[in-house]
Amino acid sequence: MKNSHILSDVLAKHRFLNNPHDQSFLKRLQQHESTINGLYVQLYGDTYAALFLDQLYRLLINTHVERAPHFKQRDAQKAGEQKWFLSNDIVGMSLYVDRFAGSINAMNQKLPYLQQLGVNFLHLMPLMESPADASDGGYAVSNFRKVDERFGNITDLKNLQQNMQQKGMYLMLDIVLNHASNQHEWAIKAKQGDKKYQDFFYMYDDRVVPDQFESTMPEVFPESSPGNFTYVPELNKWVMTVFHHYQWDLNFTNPAVLIAMLENIFFYANIGVDVLRIDAPAFIWKQLGTTCQNLPLAHTILQLIKQCVNVATPGMALLGEAIVAPKDIMKYFGEGAFYANECDVAYNATQMALQWDAIATGDTTIMLAAQQEILKKPYGTTWINYTRCHDDIGLGYEDEMIAQAGYNPYEHRKFLMNYFSGNHAYSSASGALFSVNPKTNDARISGTLASLCGLENAINNNDAALIETAIKRIIVMQACAIFYGGLPMLYYGDEVGYTNDYSYLNDAAKSYDNRWMHRPIIDWQKNDLIQTKGSIEQRIFEATQQLITIRKQLPAISDLKNIHWLPPHNIHVAGYVRHTADQHIYCLFNFSNEVAFLTWYAFKSFSKNLTTVTDLVTNKTYNIGPDAAYLILEPYQYLILTTA
Structure with missing residues (x-):
């Protein structure tokens, strides 16, 4: 490449100390130079290379120079670990700072509550400045480097990060690459x-x-x-x-935009972000004659960003928030020469939606059909696994998966929309349809975990039996996500069963968007009910806490590409095995409101000489019976069975 001299010219203008961190940086820089140059030219050709590549390399060097020594030390520690974000010890929570605690400073006082639950990874929803009346929940950013005054200031954020790091907690923040506020x-x-x-x-x-x-x-x-x-x-x-x-x-065909957004990315890295969540990466490259989504050059941009992060701030992982079909989301982990070297983390949106499918139908067949694609995720990358988040629930899994289970795809999605919006005779859900498309009748679903599981309806009707059922649904959903592997991400309020908040209807800036019904303002008197034995809050919190505790005791739950799904011996039961060389862990979840029977034969294809298994939830030991005998699961029961 004719621009291969650019890095050497830039380096000639800088003096580096002969310390381990500088030497490691220079080594990384030289190792990645050819790849960075190639990706840049793939995007922009040689025309802009001399000017903007010079700026890019100066940015990488300045980022390293400005990076605090303790972050460089943490980079080195993470590099010595086996992909730190794959660990079974990490459990996250996603939350709005203002709605959870009031401010960034107040978050410091809430960390013990999160530690009590077992959470050690926080995704703080958008904190940077955005117009109050046109914020899109903080995703319309008017200043990428200024904390919105509603939350505090940048010093508050740095102090919180330091406090979290001292407590062994990790931080994830968002960056929006696709767009900026019209008030930026x-x-x-x-x-x-x-x-x-x-x-x-x-x-x-x-x-x-x-x-x-x-x-x-x-x-x-x-x-x-x-x-x-x-x-x-x-x-x-x-x-x-x-x-x-x-x-x-933002127009990424202009290389000045790429440089400007890389500067923002490194700003986040140098305040100590462990995972940077790239919002809506599928949209960042536009081309006439296409959908302008998931285009090849969007991946080229992400690959270039990843190479630059690997050089300057290697301890920061990247999450690509691409909510697309399974076969498309795999591309965000990287393909070809960039296999497992694009985004480190992605949302397992398909598995999330299929859990909702299973809770509505009591049938896990579609969930099982989807695993063939989901399991293609590269080793060394990981999923965010979750039941709810700040966003709506899409039903974007493919028609073939639905048809394979024996359903008509159009009618099946129509049933799910009716079920979760409470418009079905057998539904106790209290949700709402979001973004209804009148041309296609497609829609997505809003509502909290608890309300969609029937708790709101049950409480309103003072129905004790339905409350019991709703709690069981909530916990079986959480259990399935927590033991799936990857990084489980709880959504704030779900740990104590918050139901829909309809106060958004009285706010003109929010009333048009019913997703605000599942973005509650935390009432800490309600959360204090976790201390009241038998309360709904205590039961859900304690069950969630137990799931997290069990997860952290099992290295096999680390995302080591070690998950195998059980064949469909019973359509009501989702089952997978997590294994190491000397241990098999059977994770079973009955998504039905009826008793389910699972043949003991299902276990023997993975452990030939198996005689007993012990449930880590109840400490009950089961003797493995003959092939014709059955393990009995009560409605919405889950079992975490260990063989050793």
Whole structure:
């Protein structure tokens, strides 16, 4: 490559100390130089290489120089471990700081509560400045480097990170690469006529090109934000706005945008972020004649970012928030020469949705059919496994999986939408449909874990039996996710059974988005009920706490690509085996409201000489019976059975 001299020219202008951290950095830099150059040219060609590659390498060097010594030491420690984020010892929680604790400073006082539960990894939902009346829950960022005053300031965040690190806890924050708020400095300058910053976005003088894009681009929010372009009167131009009209899509075909966003990525790295969650990476590259989603050059950008992070801040892992079909999400872990070297972590959205499918139908057949694709995840990468999050529940798994289970895909999804929105005779769920597409009748689902499992309905009707059933549903869902492997991520409030919060309807900035019903404001008097024996809160908290404790005692639950699913001996029971050389752990979950019978033969294909198994939940030991005999699982019962 004709630009191979660029790094040597940049290095000639810097003096490095002869210490281990500097030498390790230089070694990484030289090892990755050829790959970085190649990816950059693949994106932009040689035309921009001399100018922007020089900036990129100077950025990597400055990031290393500015990185605090204790973060460099932590990088070295993580490098000596077997992919630290694969460990069975890590359990996370995702939360909104203001709605959970009030402020970043107040989060420090809540860490003991989280430690009591067993949580040692926190995903703090978007903290950076965003307009109060047009924030998209914090994903419309107006300043990538300023904490929103509603939460505190950057010093507060750094102090919290240090406190968490001292307690052995990990931190995950979000960065939005696809777009910025229309009140970001770049957008403001663009509206003032600054051509440099107009080129940071997709802007057009008329509808000719936008209409060409629209002919192949789907709509993300057809109800609240139809179309993919917004007319901006100050500019007399059309701006690409794939999500909401106040979120302007960044133009990564401009290398200046890539450099600017890399600067923001390293800002997060150097405040001590352990995992950086890249929001909506599927959208970051646009091309006429395509859906503008999951394009090959979007992966090239992520691969380049990963190479740069490996050089300058190697202790920080990357999570790609791509909520797509299983065969597509695998690409975000990397393919070909970048196999397992693109994103380290991804959301197991398919497994999450299939758990909801199973809880509605009592049938795990579709879940089992999906595992062939899900298990293709590369060794050394991991999943976020979860039952709920801040977002809606999509039903995006493929029609073939539904048909393979004997259902009509259209009618099956219609049933699920009716079931979870409470519009089915046999449903006790209290949810709502989100982003209904009138053209296709597709929709997604909003609601808390507890409400979708029937707890809200049961409490409103003072139905003790239904409360009992709802609690069992909640815990079997959590158990399945916690033992699946990867990094289990609880969603705040679920650990004590929060039901839907309808106060969002009284807030004009939120009332159009029913996802706010499952983003509760924590009432700490309610959470204090975990101390009251027999309360709903205590029962759910204690059961969740027990699951976490058991998980941390079992190295086999580490994500070592060591999961095997049991054949479908009973359609109501989801079962998988996690194993090491000397131990097999059978994880069984009855998703039905009826007693399920599982033949002992199901165990013997994995452990030929098996005679007994012990349930770590109840400490009950079972003698393995003959092939024609059965293990009995009560409705919504789960068993974590160990062979040693």
